[in-house]
Structures are given as C-alpha cells and as structure tokens.
Amino acid sequence: MRVYSLAVGLLASLALSLAVCLEPWFQSWKGSRTKSDGLLQTALGDGRKLFASHFYAKADAYFHNGYYPTVFDNRDGYAKAHIAADMHKEGEEDEAAENYLGKPRDWIDAFSRHFYPARHTHLGDSGCGHSCCQRAKDGQGHADDCEHKGHEEGHHGAKRSDEREILPWLRFSEELDPERVETYVVCAYWLRGALKKVDEAEQFLRMGLRANPGDAELLFELGRIYFEDRGDPVRARNVWELGLKNWRQRESGKPEPNVFLRAQLLGYLATLEEKQGNYARALEHLTALKTISPHKEAIQRWIDEIRYEHTP
Amino acid sequence: MNSTTLPTSPAAPRDFALAAPTGASTWTNVWAIAGVVIKELCRRKDFYVLFVLTALITLVMGSVNVFNQENVFRYLKEICLFLIWASSLVIAITTTARQIPAEQENRTLFPLLAKPVTRHQVVIGKFLGCWLASGAALAVFYLFFGLVAAAREHDWPIVNYLQAATLHWFALGVLCAMTMLGSLVFAAPSSNSTIILVVSVSILLVGRHLNKVALKLSEPLQTVVQAVYFAVPHLELFDVRDLIVHDWGLVPWLIWAAAFAYAAVYSALFLALACLRFRRKAIH
Amino acid sequence: MSDVILKLENLRVEYRSRELGQETKQALNGLSLAVHRGEVFGFLGPNGAGKTTTMNVLLGFVTATAGDAWLFGVNVRQPIARQRIGYLPEMTYYYKFLTAEETLRFYAKIFRIPKGEVDSRIEAVLKLVELHHARHRPIKTYSKGMQQRVGLAQALINNPDLLILDEPTSGLDPLGRMKVREIIQRLRNEGKTVFFSSHELGEVETVCDRVAILHQGELKAEGRVSELVRHYKQNNLEQVFLKIIGYHELHDSSNLAGRAA
Numbered sequence: 010m011r012v013y014s015l016a017v018g019l020l021a022s023l024a025l026s027l028a029v030c031l032e033p034w035f036q037s038w039k040g041s042r043t044k045s046d047g048l049l050q051t052a053l054g055d056g057r058k059l060f061a062s063h064f065y066a067k068a069d070a071y072f073h074n075g076y077y078p079t080v081f082d083n084r085d086g087y088a089k090a091h092i093a094a095d096m097h098k099e100g101e102e103d104e105a106a107e108n109y110l111g112k113p114r115d116w117i118d119a120f121s122r123h124f125y126p127a128r129h130t131h132l133g134d135s136g137c138g139h140s141c142c143q144r145a146k147d148g149q150g151h152a153d154d155c156e157h158k159g160h161e162e163g164h165h166g167a168k169r170s171d172e173r174e175i176l177p178w179l180r181f182s183e184e185l186d187p188e189r190v191e192t193y194v195v196c197a198y199w200l201r202g203a204l205k206k207v208d209e210a211e212q213f214l215r216m217g218l219r220a221n222p223g224d225a226e227l228l229f230e231l232g233r234i235y236f237e238d239r240g241d242p243v244r245a246r247n248v249w250e251l252g253l254k255n256w257r258q259r260e261s262g263k264p265e266p267n268v269f270l271r272a273q274l275l276g277y278l279a280t281l282e283e284k285q286g287n288y289a290r291a292l293e294h295l296t297a298l299k300t301i302s303p304h305k306e307a308i309q310r311w312i313d314e315i316r317y318e319h320t321p
Numbered sequence: 322m323n324s325t326t327l328p329t330s331p332a333a334p335r336d337f338a339l340a341a342p343t344g345a346s347t348w349t350n351v352w353a354i355a356g357v358v359i360k361e362l363c364r365r366k367d368f369y370v371l372f373v374l375t376a377l378i379t380l381v382m383g384s385v386n387v388f389n390q391e392n393v394f395r396y397l398k399e400i401c402l403f404l405i406w407a408s409s410l411v412i413a414i415t416t417t418a419r420q421i422p423a424e425q426e427n428r429t430l431f432p433l434l435a436k437p438v439t440r441h442q443v444v445i446g447k448f449l450g451c452w453l454a455s456g457a458a459l460a461v462f463y464l465f466f467g468l469v470a471a472a473r474e475h476d477w478p479i480v481n482y483l484q485a486a487t488l489h490w491f492a493l494g495v496l497c498a499m500t501m502l503g504s505l506v507f508a509a510p511s512s513n514s515t516i517i518l519v520v521s522v523s524i525l526l527v528g529r530h531l532n533k534v535a536l537k538l539s540e541p542l543q544t545v546v547q548a549v550y551f552a553v554p555h556l557e558l559f560d561v562r563d564l565i566v567h568d569w570g571l572v573p574w575l576i577w578a579a580a581f582a583y584a585a586v587y588s589a590l591f592l593a594l595a596c597l598r599f600r601r602k603a604i605h
Numbered sequence: 606m607s608d609v610i611l612k613l614e615n616l617r618v619e620y621r622s623r624e625l626g627q628e629t630k631q632a633l634n635g636l637s638l639a640v641h642r643g644e645v646f647g648f649l650g651p652n653g654a655g656k657t658t659t660m661n662v663l664l665g666f667v668t669a670t671a672g673d674a675w676l677f678g679v680n681v682r683q684p685i686a687r688q689r690i691g692y693l694p695e696m697t698y699y700y701k702f703l704t705a706e707e708t709l710r711f712y713a714k715i716f717r718i719p720k721g722e723v724d725s726r727i728e729a730v731l732k733l734v735e736l737h738h739a740r741h742r743p744i745k746t747y748s749k750g751m752q753q754r755v756g757l758a759q760a761l762i763n764n765p766d767l768l769i770l771d772e773p774t775s776g777l778d779p780l781g782r783m784k785v786r787e788i789i790q791r792l793r794n795e796g797k798t799v800f801f802s803s804h805e806l807g808e809v810e811t812v813c814d815r816v817a818i819l820h821q822g823e824l825k826a827e828g829r830v831s832e833l834v835r836h837y838k839q840n841n842l843e844q845v846f847l848k849i850i851g852y853h854e855l856h857d858s859s860n861l862a863g864r865a866a
Contacts, residue, residue: 125560
C-alpha cells in the first residue's frame with residue numbers, strides 16, 4: 010500500500026513538472042491555439058449555428074416580452090405587426106394587425122392563451138401593450154369611448170423592463186456563431202442607443218471585426234459610434250471609407266448586393282462631409298447615393314441645398 | 322430466541338367476525354404506501370444530484386458578465402426554470418416508472434398484497450407517493466429559484482411563483498398517472514421512461530400547434546391529427562415560464578382552478594386504466 | 606362460530622400459455638381442504654405439485670379457474686380476508702431502503718393497529734426475532750438470516766390468528782430451523798393456526814397435527830401423521846410420502862427398463 014501511494018505521488022509530481030516545463034513553450038506557440046474553439050463550440054460542433062440562431066430569435070422574443078410566433082404560426086401577420094411600434098402613433102386601432110395568433114380555433118386554443126404571452130408588447134412599453142395605451146403613455150390620450158381608458162401602467166401585462174434583458178441572448182449567440190454579423194450590429198445598436206454603453210458597444214463591434222475582418226456593416230456601426238457618440242469625425246470617415254471600399258470589393262460582384270448598406274455608408278459620409286465643410290466630397294457621395302437610393306427626389310433636394318448654400 | 326410473547330391487542334377482533342372495510346381504511350392504506358414512496362425518493366441520490374446540477378448551472382450562468390450590465394435577470398430566470406422543468410420531468414417519470422416493476426422484480430409486492438390491501442390501493446398509493454414526492458422536490462427547486470430571482474431582481478412576486486409551481490405540480494400529476502399506466506403496459510421501466518419522456522416533451526413543444534398542423538394536411542391524416550390534438554393531455558397549459566420570466570400578471574384564479582380540474586380528469590383517467598390493467602395482471 | 610379457519614372447495618387453477626401451440630397447464634385439479642382452528646397443518650408435495658399455487662390463491666395473488674377458497678368464512682377475493690393472517694413467503698424481500706422498524710411500522714399502519722399499541726408491538730416482535738439491536742439499520746445491510754427474520758416479524762406484527770408459511774426453513778442453518786420450529790410451537794400453544802408447506806418431512810412429522818400431500822395438482826392424502834403411517838403401512842412420513850407419489854413404482858419400472866436394455 011505504501012509503495013503504491015509513493016508511486017502515485019511520484020507520477021503526480023512528474024506530471025506537474027512536465028506541465029510546468031511545457032506551459033511557456035505552449036504559450037509561445039501561435040499555432041492552432043489562437044484559433045481553437047472554446048468548450049461550448051467544441052461540444053456543439055456544427056450544430057452551434059443552429060443554437061446561435063435560436064438564441065438570436067430568443068433575443069427578439071425577449072424584446073417582445075415573450076410574445077413570439079413559432080414555425081407553426083401565421084408569420085405574415087406578425088411580420089406586419091413587427092414594425093407596428095411605429096404604428097402606435099397612427100390613429101386607428103392596430104391591435105388586430107399585431108396579433109399573429111388570430112382568433113382562437115377551438116376551446117383548447119382559447120383556454121391556453123391564458124398561460125403564455127398572448128399580446129404584442131415591447132420591452133419599455135406601457136405594460137399592457139394596447140396601442141391606445143402606448144399612445145396615451147406618449148401623451149396623446151385615450152379616446153372618450155376607448156374601452157381601455159381606465160388602464161394604468163402595468164395593468165394586465167408585463168411590467169416595464171429595460172432592453173438590457175435581450176443582451177445575454179445576443180452574447181450567447183455571438184459566442185456560438187461569431188461569423189453572424191447581425192448579432193454584433195443589433196447588440197451594438199441597443200448598447201449605445203437605449204443603454205448608453207458606448208464603450209461596450211465599441212468593444213463588441215471590434216470583437217466582431219476580429220471574427221469578420223473588414224465587414225462593411227460592422228465598420229458602418231463603428232463609424233456611427235465615432236461620429237455620433239465620440240465626436241471623432243476623422244476616425245469615423247476613415248472607418249466608413251474603408252467600409253465603402255470593402256463593400257465594393259465584396260458586394261459589387263454579387264447578383265444581389267446589399268445596396269441598402271452602401272446607401273447608409275454614402276448617406277452618413279455625406280452628412281459628415283457636410284458638417285465638416287467638405288461640400289465637394291459631400292456632393293460626390295450624394296451623387297453616388299442618388300443612383301442607388303429609391304428616394305431620389307429627397308436626395309436631389311439635398312444636393313440642390315448644398316449647391317445653393319455653399320458653392321460660389 | 323427469547324421467550325417474549327406478543328402482546329394481544331384489545332382493539333383487534335379476537336373472534337372471526339371481520340370488520341367491513343371503510344373509506345377511511347382505504348385512505349390509510351393509500352397514505353401508508355405513499356409514505357414509503359416518499360421515503361424512497363428522499364433516500365435515493367437522483368433528486369440531490371439533479372438539484373446540485375441545477376444550482377451549479379444556474380449559479381455559473383449567473384456569473385456571466387453581460388457587457389458590464391447589472392440587473393440582467395430574465396435570462397437567468399429562464400435558464401433556471403428550464404432546468405427545473407427538465408429535472409422535475411426526469412424525477413417524476415423515473416420515480417413512477419420503477420414503482421410497480423421494482424415491486425415485482427424485488428418480490429416486495431407479495432408481502433404487501435398478502436395484507437388487507439387491494440391492487441387498486443397499491444396503484445393509487447404509488448401514484449400519490451410519486452406525485453407528493455415530485456411536489457416536495459418542486460418546492461425545493463422553486464424555493465431556490467425564488468431566492469436566485471430575488472437576489473437579482475430585488476423583487477419577490479411570491480403569488481406568481483406559487484401559482485407557477487402549483488400549475489407545474491398539476492402537470493407532474495398527469496405525467497405520474499401516465500407513467501403509472503405505462504409501467505403496467507410496457508415491459509421494462511427504461512422503455513416506459515423513455516417513451517413517456519419523449520411523449521411529454523413532444524406535447525410540451527408541439528401540443529399547442531397540432532390544430533394548425535392538421536389544417537395543412539389532407540384527409541384522413543387531418544382527422545387523425547385533430548383527434549390526437551383533442552385527445553392528448555395538453556401539458557403546455559401548465560407551463561407558465563414565459564409569464565414568470567417576462568413578468569406578466571397572474572393567471573386568473575378561475576382559470577387556474579379549471580387547469581387543476583383538467584389535470585385531475587386526465588390523471589383520474591390514466592389511473593383508472595392503470596387499476597383495470599393491474600387488476601388483471603399476473604404477478605406471480 | 607365455524608371452527609374452520611381455512612377452506613378450499615374444488616379448487617382448480619389452470620395457466621394458459623401465451624405461446625401458440627402450447628397446452629394449458631393445470632396446476633390444481635379439484636383440491637378440497639379444511640384447516641381447523643388451533644391446528645398446525647403441514648402442506649406437502651414434490652416440486653411442481655401445486656403447493657405455492659394453492660398459497661397464491663389463498664393470498665389473492667392468483668384467481669382460481671374454478672372452485673373457491675375462504676379464510677375465516679370470507680372469500681379470499683376480498684382483501685378483508687387477509688386482516689387476521691400473517692404470511693411468510695419462501696423468498697423474503699422487503700424494501701431495502703427501509704429499516705426493520707420502518708418496515709414493521711408500515712405494515713402496522715396497513716393492519717390499522719392502534720397508534721398507542723404500535724410501538725409496544727414492534728418492540729415485542731423485534732425482540733422475538735432477535736433483531737432489536739439492528740432495528741435502525743437499512744435492510745440492505747442485513748444478512749440472509751436477518752432478512753428471513755424480518756419476514757417472520759412482519760408476519761407476526763398483527764398478532765395473526767392464521768399464519769401461512771411457505772417453506773419457512775428453506776435456506777436456514779440448523780439453528781435457524783430450530784428457532785422457526787420453536788415459534789411454530791409457541792403459536793400453537795397460544796391457540797393460533799399455522800398452515801405451512803415444507804420439504805423437511807422430519808420437521809413436519811414433529812410439529813404438525815395434520816398433513817396433506819399434494820401430487821400433480823391433486824390431493825392424494827390428508828390426515829394425522831400417525832393415521833397415514835398406519836394406513837399406508839409405512840414406518841414414517843417420508844416413506845408414506847414416497848409411496849403416495851409413486852416413487853417406488855417409478856424406481857422399479859426404470860430398473861426393469863434398464864435390465865431389459
């Protein structure tokens with residue numbers, strides 16, 4: 010028994026010594042270690058992209074306080090309702106349009122709606138999710154004959170909560186699929202917009218750029234941080250022009266290039282140059298923008314304004 | 322062996338006139354059998370392993386840095402509740418699946434049935450024990466959940482949590498009854514557990530949507546799927562995790578009571594079938 | 606009040622095979638028997654004679670194909686018929702995660718022994734079977750002999766008027782067998798009825814008032830040991846047993862067949 014214990018002790022010491030000797034050499038080895046996957050990625054394998062998609066959808070579901078269609082539901086109704094946040098400002102009652110569930114098909118369907126979120130709301134909404142209540146919260150008031158007139162905040166629905174709740178799922182999605190650019194863009198939008206965490210947004214976008222070097226969309230978002238939050242137009246210009254250059258290299262050859270992204274880059278560059286007094290550059294960008302934008306009249310007006318006000 | 326004689330009981334009948342069985346005596350037997358099941362769960366390692374696993378995973382997930390943002394708690398609630406549901410399904414189904422087969426295999430059924438106990442009382446007692454034991458496990462899990470949520474959220478909507486826990490418990494009742502019937506139909510506890518687990522997870526995931534799926538099918542498949550939709554116990558009715566995670570209000574108490582009645586009907590149906598099946602089953 | 610504690614009337618039990626082409630097996634064929642109060646009754650027969658089947662019918666494990674059985678005048682199909690009996694199966698298995706005391710407390714609850722009496726009864730029974738020192742240990746830590754004694758304890762917990770023992774000395778050492786005999790004698794002295802099956806004919810001859818010998822599902826002989834010995838003109842119960850089951854004829858015919866070959 011004593012010999013056995015001694016032998017085990019000796020082996021353990023040997024193993025530890027080897028580990029200590031090899032560690033510095035391993036640290037300096039810049040081979041596959043930098044590209045090695047974490048435990049989660051290795052465990053899930055290629056299936057991690059499925060999970061990443063699922064977590065991304067989870068973040069969207071969280072934004073809607075759990076009200077979210079499944080693959081079995083009528084997505085058309087929901088797609089229309091998805092942008093209904095803007096429609097809150099319209100006069101008509103748009104609740105029916107926001108409801109992907111539709112009318113209950115049977116008593117089980119009707120009964121089951123008490124047990125899951127069955128109304129369209131967003132994080133930060135009034136709480137009960139009725140459009141009229143959202144407009145009332147924004148100061149527009151209920152109509153005299155509105156049946157929800159007596160609703161107080163938090164009535165019947167979710168309590169108010171910040172958009173921060175979507176962040177963990179975006180984080181997990183990024184962890185599993187770093188090549189999904191959308192995740193970085195959406196997350197950065199909420200970090201800098203609603204949550205005022207500009208440093209974290211920038212850091213996250215840079216992580217995205219490490220995983221997706223030179224991605225135009227990420228460069229665009231990064232540029233917005235420099236321009237709108239940091240007040241650094243020089244860096245913003247550099248980043249946007251790099252984005253534009255990369256777009257030309259990667260997108261222009263595609264059968265359906267991402268024209269919207271190019272339009273955004275050109276639009277923001279034009280705005281930047283106009284604010285910096287580089288009107289010629291601004292006009293160049295606007296001219297290029299006009300060729301691809303559907304709002305040609307508005308852009309032409311903008312061009313005319315610059316020419317009228319700033320060119321001799 | 323010593324010469325101790327057995328004390329005679331003045332209450333026990335010394336002649337051969339036997340007292341007729343009463344409802345109280347039925348419940349005495351049922352509770353006695355249930356008590357043995359609860360003791361068994363407390364002494365097995367399953368529950369403790371699952372609880373420790375749930376607690377560990379929850380605490381690890383809670384330590385994740387989310388962009389230096391404090392007070393992010395919904396994701397933690399969701400993860401914890403998911404683990405609680407998974408653990409409770411495993412505990413309820415595996416505990417119930419092995420009850421009658423283990424009694425037969427270990428031959429403990431014979432000394433039990435040699436007492437004034439009917440087979441129905443054995444089935445109902447076993448079910449009650451499994452359901453109560455699952456409920457006790459749930460109570461511990463939900464207490465942990467409440468503490469974790471309160472620590473992050475600085476709020477403790479105890480009535481909401483109680484409602485969610487009780488609805489969850491009702492669902493486990495249906496599952497225990499279903500598993501009890503399965504244990505008398507399928508040959509081995511492992512196959513019974515697997516089948517019931519697959520069925521219950523399928524119901525939880527797609528049960529609500531079968532009517533929509535049916536609409537897209539042609540006859541006669543449409544009728545079959547519709548029939549399945551109306552026949553299966555809709556366990557997803559008792560899953561109010563989304564309401565808890567996203568801080569929706571309480572389910573109306575009348576609806577809660579209706580859900581309890583729904584669970585009771587299905588549980589009674591499965592138990593009745595189990596009793597019928599066990600009555601005819603050869604046990605020697 | 607009837608003096609007959611246990612009664613079987615034209616009992617027939619058939620086991621239908623689930624496999625196609627297999628014949629129905631007849632385990633019991635028209636068995637009729639009566640055991641009186643205060644008797645120690647031995648139930649004998651070779652392996653496969655139907656002894657365990659008979660006990661299974663008495664205890665409600667098996668439903669008879671024809672005929673009936675009564676305990677204390679109550680049909681065995683009613684659970685209440687088992688209120689005043691104690692049963693010790695051949696193979697004793699109990700809930701391994703329970704202690705001896707918990708096991709006895711569980712069965713005491715089923716017998717609805719009054720709460721005030723349970724403790725004293727458990728104490729007495731554990732002392733009787735010499736398990737008092739191990740009462741708080743789980744049964745899974747017990748030896749085979751100790752588990753057998755737990756079985757005896759649970760059979761005695763309700764102070765039964767009828768004890769049904771299925772091969773009670775099976776697997777026991779000589780000391781264990783002696784202790785079981787002592788318990789049977791004590792129970793007889795207290796006016797209890799004991800109905801047991803056994804292969805130990807020497808023991809049966811010593812303790813039993815009457816015996817019945819079963820062979821191929823039929824009752825071949827019944828009565829006092831001395832009467833049977835006299836009737837069959839043999840020296841002891843073992844020789845009576847062998848004569849009844851036709852051992853000697855079988856042995857002689859096989860010898861003849863051997864010589865002819």
